[in-house]
Amino acid sequence: NAGVTQTPKFQVLKTGQSMTLQCAQDMNHEYMSWYRQDPGMGLRLIHYSVGAGITDQGEVPNGYNVSRSTTEDFPLRLLSAAPSQTSVYFCASSGGGRMGEQYFGPGTRLTVT
Amino acid sequence: GIQVEQSPPDLILQEGANSTLRCNFSDSVNNLQWFHQNPWGQLINLFYIPSGTKQNGRLSATTVATERYSLLYISSSQTTDSGVYFCAVEAGYKLSFGAGTTVTVRA
Numbered sequence: 474n475a476g477v478t479q480t481p482k483f484q485v486l487k488t489g490q491s492m493t494l495q496c497a498q499d500m501n502h503e504y505m506s507w508y509r510q511d512p513g514m515g516l517r518l519i520h521y522s523v524g525a526g527i528t529d530q531g532e533v534p535n536g537y538n539v540s541r542s543t544t545e546d547f548p549l550r551l552l553s554a555a556p557s558q559t560s561v562y563f564c565a566s567s568g569g570g571r572m573g574e575q576y577f578g579p580g581t582r583l584t585v586t
Numbered sequence: 587g588i589q590v591e592q593s594p595p596d597l598i599l600q601e602g603a604n605s606t607l608r609c610n611f612s613d614s615v616n617n618l619q620w621f622h623q624n625p626w627g628q629l630i631n632l633f634y635i636p637s638g639t640k641q642n643g644r645l646s647a648t649t650v651a652t653e654r655y656s657l658l659y660i661s662s663s664q665t666t667d668s669g670v671y672f673c674a675v676e677a678g679y680k681l682s683f684g685a686g687t688t689v690t691v692r693a
Binding site: 504506508513514515516517518521523529531532561563565572573574575576577579580 | 587590619621627676679680682683
């Protein structure tokens with residue numbers, strides 16, 4: 474199993490550009506989520522999904538969109554990038570019925586200039 | 587949302603020393619997890635521990651859900667234990683993280 478994979482590893486955007494961060498898992502997990510990590514603040518939940526076709530907002534959803542058309546994939550879209558979205562983004566998944574042990578991807582480091 | 591506080595914020599240990607990290611949370615939760623973020627940024631799940639005590643090698647964790655805290659014990663620390671330790675609690679399918687404890691183990 475590859476586990477949770479994320480692409481790209483690094484990305485530089487200009488203010489106003491849009492892009493999609495990719496996340497995929499091969500563990501047949503129902504629950505997937507996106508977090509951002511900023512220095513000294515831990516991780517904050519952006520959006521999550523409890524299964525294909527179901528998504529919901531987390532703590533900091535503004536400026537981000539998600540969709541879940543398959544169990545395996547959970548892309549995160551930045552609609553119009555802003556410098557405040559400079560961060561490291563992590564995708565995670567968990568299985569085992571209700572929310573179980575979380576498995577994290579390697580992260581995407583995004584810089585918006 | 588649920589507030590999660592971790593202490594201490596920073597910890598410097600000599601190799602071989604023992605330590606205790608604490609996580610306090612403000613409300614009832616469905617589960618609690620401990621993570622280690624290594625110096626390369628990878629997040630690894632250490633414990634899924636909504637209540638009780640678990641052990642994994644030199645690490646152990648105890649959660650007292652009724653008193654809203656959890657403790658992570660590191661025994662006989664090694665330089666590979668360095669990194670940031672996060673506590674996260676789940677309520678309503680949302681995971682809330684503390685700010686972490688940065689552990690530096692010196693040889």
